[in-house]
Amino acid sequence: MPAPVSLKRRLTLWLVIIVAGLGTLLLIEAWTSARKAADRAMDGQLEAASLTIAESLQWPDGTPTLEIPASALQILATRWQERVFYWLQADNGRIITRNADLPITQVMEQQARSGPVYRDAEFEGARIRLAGREVDSAGWDTQEPVQLWVGHTRHGRDVLAGELFEKSATRFVAMVMITAALVTIAMLTALSPLKALRRTLRARRADDISPIELGVPREMQELLDTLNRLFADQRGQRDMLLRFIADASHQLKTPLAGLQSTSELALAVEDPAEWRRALTAVQASAGRTSRLAGQMLSLTRLDHLGPTHERRPLALDRLLRDIVIEWAEREASQAHDLGLAIEASTPVWIDGEAWALAELLHNWIDNACRYTPPGSTITLKLAAIGDDVRLSIEDDGPGVPADAVSRLTRPFERAQRQDTEGSGLGLAIADSIAQRHGTRLRIETCQPRGLRLYIDLSRSASPPESAA
Structure with missing residues (x-):
């Protein structure tokens, strides 16, 4: 028979499983949220840098020219020393200026014509983040639009996301530890009535089957009522057994006393006829006693037979x-x-x-x-x-x-x-x-x-x- 598992251990195991499952989901959600927050913050820098660069775009003699302002480079130059990229292209596909041959596809160019675009890409073995937008030449003689793409590597984003996640994970671990302490206290408090019931039962004598008078929570009342009903049944069975023993003793005592008195009377006389009458009476009484004993054994057998x-x-x-x-x-x-x-x-x-x-x-x-x-x-x-x-x-x-x-x-x-x-x-x-x-x-x-x-x-x- 396997060793019984304690209720406390079983509750602890289920709590650990539930907390571990929910904790895993929360950590996954925290990591996803940290990455999204880092992308929103860094994409804001890319947007600010692209707007600053767009304001510096000029069309002398109808030819677009661009001198990257220092403020834009300062915006792109994060504290993680990211590599900075820019790309300016005319609508007809002519490259105006760039500092790297960025992996910009036709699909990305098409999307940029409709509004700002943010895309992840691979460049020279590194993961980069690009932001592209189309800039109109309003206010100049020509109306030729151009596309401006700026970007930087993702290292800073990953570091920022890790920092945000680390803070969230630290708070989560602290909450788990606090919750574990509170749950332990709550579990000990909730299980204290069971300990009180166990102590009460252990302190009882083997022959004590009186009702248990103990204040318990409503969820344990049914268990206590069941125990008291069991004790009541045992009291009834004990009383019935005691009555049966008393009645059986009385029923056996009467014929045995008759046998004794008959044999004593027979021994006191010398008449063989009296002896024969005594033996006949003894035989009849012994038969009745034997039948009574047989019936008592039959009743006992029926009461204690198994299934x-x-x-x-x-x-x-x-x-x-x-x-x-x-x-x-x-x-x-x-x-x-x-x-x-x-x-x-x-x-x-x-x-x-x-x-x-x-x-x-x-x-x-x-x-x-x-x-x-x-x-x-x-x-x-x-x-x-x-x-x-x-x-x-x-x-x-x-x-x-x-x-x-x-x-x-x-x-x-x-x-x-x-x-x-x-x-x-x-x-x-x-x-x-x-x-x-x-x-x-x-x-x-x-x-x-x-x-x-x-x-x-x-x-x-x-x-x-x-x-x-």
């Missing part, structure tokens, strides 16, 4: 016939009218545990024979109820009071009947078996007298061919 992995396709009608035939041959049922009614023309298949359902039927019939007077009619019935089948037993005995019906499935409950040798475990075992099959044991009083017990079971989708 119903023993379910198999089962022909319920066949099992019912076999059980009824077996009981019809027993002496305990000879004084009763034991009958069987199966309202199905085809085999009734279910997914069930054969041993458990057989135990249920044995307990039903045994209870009916014990708690009804001789001559009573006991009928077992199997009938279709929609997509389910109903397995039931009905007798015409004295029945039980209406207020005692709901208690009949409790262990050692005998509906205030003290005139029989029953232990009061049969219906508790039957109810446990019904629950293992996804249903509950239902008990109804009949009119004018008698009692009916039944369970509803789901049919199998189709019986296996081999079993059919």
Whole structure:
């Protein structure tokens, strides 16, 4: 089993992933913004330089001439000692003046006729930035336009963009560190109720299942309510177990005390006939005690069995016939009218545990024979109820009071009947078996007298061919 990951570590990991993802996007955006800001600043210098140079353009005798003013060179000469380029060309393609053979294409010249143009280019292995515009010769005799291109290398732009990005990144790292500190404090504060709950649970004794009284945030209230419900269930189970142990001790103590007193009386006399009567009583009491112990073991087994992995396709009608035939041959049922009614023309298949359902039927019939007077009619019935089948037993005995019906499935409950040798475990075992099959044991009083017990079971989708 892998080691559990702490909630704090899991939250930290997700925060790191989120911050790293957002941080990467923010750094990319900061670098892009820094480059754009550097381009805007340096392009402004190129525009100012080109306007200054354009103002110095003259047309003596109709021929354009240009003397680069010192102010324009000062504008272009940045603190990073950029290489400066200029290019003046007439509209007919004649070069007027230039200091480098710049890579100006026809497309760039065409775009410059419509307005100022800014382009990146490669020149002599270096990346450069060019700004071009068309200048009209307004105010002179000639109206011949000329194109003016100025530029410089991109080194200064890259350095400026790096400086801007470095400032942004520094602020970002500082914000991340501050955020990490605040998140750590917030996480410790938010998880403190979990630590308080853990300390409370560790400080408890193993037998302390009282409700937890602890102030927790609303998000943890459901967890606390679940724990308290679990403790409540454990209290109920413990109380039920203690009652069962107390009842079982009482039920076992009575026949054992009878055995002891009977044997003591037999030992006090010399009459063999008394010994025989004592042995007969001991045998009967031992049989009842053995049956009681067997039922207690069956109930305990049902309460502690794991998942119903023993379910198999089962022909319920066949099992019912076999059980009824077996009981019809027993002496305990000879004084009763034991009958069987199966309202199905085809085999009734279910997914069930054969041993458990057989135990249920044995307990039903045994209870009916014990708690009804001789001559009573006991009928077992199997009938279709929609997509389910109903397995039931009905007798015409004295029945039980209406207020005692709901208690009949409790262990050692005998509906205030003290005139029989029953232990009061049969219906508790039957109810446990019904629950293992996804249903509950239902008990109804009949009119004018008698009692009916039944369970509803789901049919199998189709019986296996081999079993059919």
